[in-house]
Amino acid sequence: MNKKIQILSILFLGISSVAFSQIKEEKLVLNKKREPEVKKIEKKKTSVETIKNYPPEEKSQTPVKYTITDVPAVSDFKTSTIQGEDVAPKFDGTAQNNYFQFGMGNYGKILVDGNISKTLENKFEVGADVHVLSTNGLKKEYDWKSGQTSANIGAFLNSYGEKGKFNINAEYGLDNYNYYGIYAMQPTGELDLKQKVNQFKVNGYYDFYSNEILNDVRVKSSFLKDHFDAQENQVSILANFSKHAVELGKSGINLNADLGVGLDAVKTDFAIRDKNSSNFFNTSLTPKVTFRKGDSYLTLGSSFSFLNAKNSNDQLEQQKNNKTYWFPQAEFQFAAAKEFKFYGGVDGGLKLNTYGDMLQTNPFILSDQFLKPTETKYHFYVGLRGDIDETLKYDFSAGYGKMRDIMFFKANGLFDNTSVNRSAYNFANTFSAVYDDGNVSDIKGSVQYFPLANLILDAELRFTKYDLKNYDNIYNVPLFNASIGAKYTMLDKKLLLGFKGIFASDRTTNSYAIEGVGAPNVIFQSTENTNDKVGGYADLNLSAEYKIHKNFSIFALGNNLLSSKYQTYKGYKVLGAQILGGVKITF
Structure with missing residues (x-):
């Protein structure tokens, strides 16, 4: 079976790399920054120029489209570094907001996924989506439970008024899984290794059609609770003020002035072990000015953070820290031609490390963490990017920075040396955040190539090296990671094939x-x-979707086709080769 799968992988790669005719239909922007919305809902402005100061009525008629992540193709149980990444390509221009799909596969995998939206009177649009994925885990590898169920239920509302557009979205997320990565002991019998995380998010966004003075306002909130009674409440508010397209005489240079005003508050309380508690309140100001002429520009600015932090636990009385931070913000781009754009700059910032963010990176962390913010004092970078005949797009850069309190994960040992009433997290099977100061060097690049109108090839590469003050090595961070992908449509766009290698x-x-x-x-x-x-x-992945009818299609996903049961963290093996098939109905 494995040989057949590998033969199919090689065959598909051969098909995907065929021909080099210069048909130019697709345009793609590398590394486009996206405002994170409710998980699996991505805001995209479609058929709108990236200019904000055109007539409000014209802009108000252009709806904000929402696309739902259909299938996280490599959604093992929380073991894969590509958890939550969708490696199944989509039919461009033919996706419908309303759909339902169901799939089943080996390892007891079951997928239920759907989305529905409706435009009401007065330019209101309402919608909802649901995504459920479950697996039985690695029953042949472990004598104890290693299954997982994850679910996300979301809803959104869009309103298009005379002066701006408003969006509010809400999501409930559930992750129910086990701390199954026991590698140093041989326990017997049925073990309670359960962890469950419930999280509720509400986000609001208002975008003014004109970018005169007040540009947009964002409000985000999150409420989290887990199986061990850890609780985290978070809220952030960001207002962007701006004055754009100010002509400086007859020089052809335009001036853009921006000011971001932000507020972040996070309160986290843990109920086991040391019972850590933290409370962060951070306000930030980010003024900047940009001088632009054509595709060349120079941006000068700063970032200020005013942090109030409180930490305490059973071993430590409350510690208070009030500190002001300043970070440089500058970037230039010299566009010799659209094929060659040289850029560089310096930036920095303060990142509040939250329990919710840690769980996204490592779901097997102990439900008791000492939280500290990570400070990037400065990060210099230079790079080259361009668009060659709208057929090849590339972006390569290198950087060097100095950081304080770099956060990474260290494995925990046993918390006690007895064998009586051992807790779910007390088998040397969890991790805790540790911090260290140091320098970081990075090289990264991305390329997208369009040899045919129906073929897209892409590749990404990242090299990151840490030089720490106290630790000889940073834990659980790869020196090098990369991905390659392909998307190929055929049979009059009825068949869509995809490949992703990580x-x-x-x-x-x-x-x-x-x-x-x-x-x-x-x-x-x-x-x-x-x-x-x-x-x-x-980790190699293939996907295929065939449209039998404009409203009905069948799909198949093959994940980790080399059947490599690698570990993302010590003790946590991922699922082997996975095949999932199902049907999709659009309406």
């Missing part, structure tokens, strides 16, 4: 060897290895 190098981690001593009351002794390795991986 690669990562080895990662250094710490780990524990545990030995039981004595009887009948066993005492466990552990030895830490601070230079263990978690192997790299190559």
Whole structure:
């Protein structure tokens, strides 16, 4: 079976790389920054020029489209570094907002996914979506439960008025899984390894048609609670003020002036172990001016943060910290031609590390974390990007920065050395955040190539090297990762084929060897290895969708086709080769 799958992969790659005729239909912008909305809802302005100061009525007639992430194709259980990434390509220009799809696969995988929206009177649009994915996990690898169920239910409302457009969206997310990564012990019997995270988000956004003075306002909120009674409440508000397109005489240079005013508040309380508690309140100002002529520009600005932080736990009385930060913000681009645009700059900033964000990166962290913000004091970068005949787009850059309190994850050992009433997180199977100061060097690049109107090829590469003050190596961060992809339509656009390959190098981690001593009351002794390795991986994925009718199609997804049961974190193997098939109905 594995040989057949590999043959199909090679065959598809051969088909995807065929021909090089210069048919120019697709245009793509590299590294476009997107405002994060409700998960799986992506805001896209379609058929609107990227100019904000055109007649309000004309702009108000152009709706904001929402596309729903159809299938997270590599959605094992929280073990894959590509959790939540959709590697299934979409039919361009033919997607409908209203659809329902259902799929089943090996490992007991079940997918239910749907979206519905309706435009009402007075330019109101309402919609909702649901996404449920479950798997039985690796029953042949572990004697204990390793299954997972994740669900997201969202709803949104759009309103288009005379002066601006308004959006509000809400989402409930559930992750129900297990701390199954036990590698240093051999427990027997049924174990309670359950972790469950509930999170509710409400986001609001108002965009004025004219960018005179007040440009837009964003409000985001999040409420999280897990199985161990950890609670986190978060709210952020951002207002952008601007004055754009001010002509400076007859020089042909335009001036844009912007000011961002932000507020972030996060309160987190944990109920187990040290019972850490933290409270952050941060206000920020980001003034900047941009001088632009054609595709060349110079941006000068600063970022100011005013942080009020409080931390406490059972071992530590409350610590208070009030601090003001300043960060440089500058960037230039010299456009010799559209094919060659040289750019560079410097930036920095303060990132509040929250429990919710940590769970997105590593769901197997202990439900008790000491939270600190990460400060990027400065980050210099230079790069080259361009568009060659609308057939090849590229962006390459290199950077160097200095950071304080870089956050990464260290493996936990046993929290006690007895074998009685061991908790779900007390098998050397969880991780905790640790912090260190240091320097970071990075090289990254991305390329998109359009050899045919119905073929798109893309590749990304990132190299990141940390030089830390106290730790010899950063844990659980690969030195190198990359991806390649292809999207090919055929049979009069009825058949859509996709390929995605994701690669990562080895990662250094710490780990524990545990030995039981004595009887009948066993005492466990552990030895830490601070230079263990978690192997790299190559994860190859194929997808296909065939439209039998304009409202009905069938699809199939093949994930991790090399059947590599690599580990994303020590002890946590991912699912092997997965095949999922199903039907999709649009209406």
